[in-house]
Amino acid sequence: TGQMEAESTGGNLGEKVDVEAAGNPLEPYIASLRQQLKEQDPVFLIGVVVALAAVVITIVFLKYFLSSKTVRSAVLLVGLCDSGKTLLFSRLLSGKFKRTQTSITDSSAPYKAKNDKGNTWTVIDLPGHDSLRSQYLEKFKLAARAIVFVVDSAIFQKQVRDVAEFLYILLTDTVISRNAPALLVACNKQDITMAKSAKLIQQQLEKELNTLRVTRSAALSSQDGSVGGTVYLGKKGKDFEFSQLPMKVEFLECSARGSKGEEGGADIENLEKSLAKL
Incomplete structure (x- = not known):
């Protein structure tokens, strides 16, 4: 009986893991991305952040400029x-x-x-x-x-x-x-x-x-x-x-x-x- 309970418990745990994995299929990719970011040069990361910030600022500026033209x-x-x-x-x-x-x-x-x-x-x-x-x-x-x-x-x-x-x-x-x-x-x-x-x-x-x-x-x-x-x-x-x-x-x-x-x-x-x- 104890063995059957253990198997039942183990089966439930396995099912739980499978469900979590199925529920978040991007998890392996996110983990891989985290690992790559850890291995990257900090200077490179700063450059990426600055580039993204520049893109965001440009979009905001264009939106303001175009809207100011239309009003x-x-x-x-x-x-x-x-x-x-x-x-x-x-x-x-x-x-x-x-x-x-x-x-x-x-x-x-x-x-x-x-x-x-x-x-x-x-x-x-x-x-x-x-x-x-x-x-x-x-x-x-x-x-x-x-x-x-x-x-x-x-x-x-x-x-x-x-x-x-x-x-x-x-x-x-x-x-x-x-x-x-x-x-x-x-x-x-x-x-x-x-x-x-x-x-x-x-x-x-x-x-x-x-x-x-x-x-x-x-x-x-x-x-x-x-x-x-x-x-x-x-x-x-x-x-x-x-x-x-x-x-x-x-x-x-x-x-x-x-x-x-x-x-x-x-x-x-x-x-x-x-x-x-x-």
Whole structure:
């Protein structure tokens, strides 16, 4: 009887071992791998670990880079107060004339581009008041696929300095320079007789930005020798031109009010065509 119990016990143990081996068929390979790792040179092992770490970091970086590209689907409407941004916002979204007042906060809505792809962008109207501009630009600049800089063409001559200073802040921003969203300078209010042409506005802004670049760079250098987290505007040693910028720049003429007044449609075909190309 004792012998039968022993045989029975031995049989159970054998079955248990067989089950464990069957349950983990990789065990022999793992044991072999452990043995090989023990026999390897530590320097070699460190090299393997470093290589694996480099692969992981690269994958994480690519994932972040690609995702950051895809989230930039905003079209920012920026410019000085009373340049016509909010009416332009309304015309783009509904085509309707709307009486507006100075914005003190942002407004956003989806906009379907007039192209075969039917791309949809989020158009965001940012306040133009000088005490609010930087705050809202900081909030939305990372998402910008395009920046529509609205200029009042009728009184541009009086505002050229202020327009250039706002543009300078935009164009020397590190995030905007790195992401390089399209810059569409919308020379608005072309329905008014005294309105300046897009070509003349571009030429005057290039001259004003060239002067600003000299004075700002000199001021920063005299402070601490650094550029304060901003990028250099254009190319060193050359007069500034918009063609030197890392982003696509286009000057176009439009009229959010339209030549027929409140009852008629807006003259914004040029802007809509440019938005369709984004």
